Amino acid sequence: MTGYVEPVPHEFAANYLFDANGLAPFFAADSQVKAGGGSQCSEFYDRGERWTVTLYYQDSNIVHPGSQLLTGTEWRLEEMREFRLKVKRHEEEDPVGQQSFNAHITPRWQGMKVEKRDGTVSSYSVPDGIREAVNVKVQGSNIDFSRYLQLLQSAALAVGIRADYFEEPHEYSNVQDAERYVRVHEDASGPVHARDGPIASMGHLLESDRQGYRKVVQNDDDDHGRNLPGYYHTVTLGPRRIREAFPDHSLPKEIKHYYAREALSQGDDSPLAHPKIGASYQVNRWDEKLGVTSEELNQLEHELDQTVLSVLADAGLDVAPLRGTGPFVRDTYFEVETTEDGPDPIGLDLTHIRSTQESVVIRYLVDGLGPVQWESLQTLVTDGGEVSPANIADEHDRHVESVRRALRGIEDLVVREYAKVSLRSTYVAELVHDAVQEAEEAVKRAAETGAKAIRVAEQGMEETMSVFIAWAARHGIDVDDALSRREARMKLRVGEPGRETRRAIKEGFRIWKEAGLPEERFRMAKIRFRDGGLSDAWRYLNPG
Structure with missing residues (x-):
C-alpha cells in the first residue's frame, strides 16, 4: 500500500434544478x-x-x-x-x-x-x-x-x-449535505476525541467566543445511557474560522468522531464496534452556496478528505499504513485503500495556536492594562449576550470613545466587528477570565491584609509585622488566624510544592524573624498545599 488512506463517501444531499x-x-x-x-x-x-x-x-x-x-x-x-x-x-x-x-x-x-x-x-x-x-x-x-x-x-x-x-443542471443547483469518513479501531481512536485532541482543540482555539459559529459536542453516553467514550464528539466551524486551521479551505464543516447506536452490542470483529471519523459539509453555516459542477464536487471531496486526514495525523494516527490496515477497520463501504492522488494532510498546528494565544494574554498582563481595558475585559468574560462598546461604556459609566480607544489598544485579545466586540477565542476568554478572577482575588486579599494589619496593630505587635502580611498577600499564601491564638500551631496555605514555594517560604521566614517573632513558631508551622498535601515549614527552611 502506498499513499494516504482514502476516506469514502457517506451521506449526500443536493438539489438538482433542470429547466432546459x-x-x-x-x-x-x-x-x-x-x-x-x-x-x-x-x-x-x-x-x-x-x-x-x-x-x-x-x-x-x-x-x-x-x-x-x-x-x-x-x-x-x-x-x-x-x-x-x-x-x-x-x-x-x-x-x-x-x-x-x-x-x-x-x-x-x-x-x-x-x-x-x-x-x-x-x-x-x-x-x-x-x-x-x-x-x-x-x-x-x-x-x-x-x-x-x-x-x-x-x-x-x-x-x-x-x-x-x-x-444539464441549472447553475442554481446546490449541495445540501455531504460527508466523507474512515473507520478507526476503537483502541486507536482515543487521541482524536480526547479532551485535548484535535476535535476539542479546534472548537476551543479557532473560534471567537461570540462571533461566527462554533458548536462543540462531547457526549460519552449512548442512546441507552451506557458509557462509551467518544460516542458522539463533534466540532462545527463556520468558513471564517475553518480557514484558521485550513488556510486553503472555504467550506464550513463538521468534524465528527462517532459510533453506531448499536456499537456496544457488537463483537470486536464487527465493524460497527469501531467508530467513524468523518467531515461533513454544513450548508447552514454560511450565506454562499456550493454547486454541483465537477469542479465544485472535486473541491468538496478534496476539502473533506484533507480535513479527515489532518485530524487523524494531528492525533498521531498512521494515515499511510505500509502493512495491513494500520489503525483502520474495514466495513462494507470502506475498504481501507490508499491513494497517491488524494490530498496530503496538513499540520493543524493547534499547539502553536494555543501557545501564541497564551503568549498574547501573558504579554498584555505583564505590560499592564489600563482601567478601561480591565473594565472591558471584565464585561466580556461575564456578559453572555452580545456586547458592544456602548454596552461596556454604559456598564462602567465611561464615554464610548474611551472604550473604543481602550479596545484598540488590546486588538490581539479582542475582535471588533459591526459595533460588536468579543474575545478572540474561547481559549483566550478562559485565560482572561482567570486573570480577571485573579485580579479580583488580589483586591480581596489586599482588603483582608489590611484588616489583619489592623488587628496586628491593635494587638500591639511590631510595625514590621505588616511587612509579613504583605509578603503573604504577594505570594497568595493564606496565614491562619492563629496569630491571635498563641497556643495554636500556625498554618500556611500555599499553592504547589516546588522551588518557588521554597523560595517564598524562606523569604517569609526572614521577614518573620525581622519582626521579632519566635523563630520556632514559624519553623513548626504546618503547610497545606492546594491539592490537599501537607508538609512542615522546617523542611523548606533547611539548605537545599
Missing part, C-alpha cells in the same frame, strides 16, 4: 406512474454494477393551478402529485442495503403557490430567470458524489423517462 425542458420531466413521470398503475419498477447496470429503481408518487401541497399556468402552459393533470425515484444497489451485491438514494421530483413555475399545514396559501419563491423547471432533491449514502447525476439519468431511463432531461 421546462416541465416535461414532471409530466413524463406522471405519465409513467399512471401507465404502471401507480408505480414502475425496473433494473439497470452502471459501471458493471446492478441497480434497482422504483418510480412512485406522493401527495403534494402545491396548489392546483387550474387549466393553465401563469406562464401560459396548459395544465391537464387533475391531481397534484409529486414523484420519487427510489434507487438501490441490488441486494445480491449490497446485502447491507445502505448504498442507495431517493430522488424527489417536484415542479417549479413562476406564480406557483403552496398550501401550509394550517390551510393558509402562500406564493412559492421561484428564482428569477426560471420560467418552468423541475427540482430533483437527491438524498443518498455510500455513493461517490460525482455518480449521482449519471445514476439519476440511468434510473429515469429504466422506468421510461428520457435520460437527457437530467443532463
